[in-house]
Amino acid sequence: MSKGHAPSTEKRRPDRAALFIAVFLAALGGLIFWDTSRLAGAGGYSGVGPATIPFVIASGLLLLAAWTVFEALRGDFPVRERQEVGPVIWIIGGLAAQMLLLKPLGFSIATGLLFAATAAGFGKRKLWFTIPIGIAICLGVWLIFAGLLQLSLPAGPLEHLFW
Known part of the structure; x- marks a missing residue:
């Protein structure tokens, strides 16, 4: 069995x-x-x-x-494992923070915080490490989408340094 x-x-x-x-x-x-x-x-x-x-x-x-x-x-579905609430709260909190901070802080910082919260939800709790990496990756995405593709993404103080 x-x-x-x-x-x-x-x-x-x-x-x-x-x-x-x-x-x-x-x-x-x-x-x-x-x-x-x-x-x-x-x-x-x-x-x-x-x-x-x-x-x-x-x-x-x-x-x-x-x-x-x-x-x-x-009744053919297998018995499911217990849902871990902590990671779900990290990810939902990151999404909420992104929605609240997208306009005042811009795409890179808000989405970088979402990246760090998602990483924390998956077990990488070194926020001092994941927040700057997330912001750098998201700044690169913003530069590609806003600069090269001419798409309108919310710009904050960090994006205004580059564009």
Whole structure:
């Protein structure tokens, strides 16, 4: 008997987390179908238009939702490990900090802090090391996107030193 699976003789209950995921997938697929229905007349003579790919994606999501319900009711999902909350909080905190600091501090510093928080979530807790590395990498990304590709990314004090 493997460690991650329930014994085959024991009847498992439906997986409520999988059913919740199936409802989310179905709702997302339905939302895409509804939004795509407004574009249906734009196909032209070929029948392929801006609604084609969203229709395929929505169909795929509904198919995945049905499959997830089927598997959840059968109880075939392996037993999941306990979720570690600490890394999730680091990453969500980094995303929140990036959203709050993007406009006042610019892309490089805000996204560099997100990089460091994500690294901390994955176990690299030397913030004195990961923050400067993250800011340097993000400054390079900003220079490529804003300088070479002429895309508009939020500029802060660090970016104003270069551009």
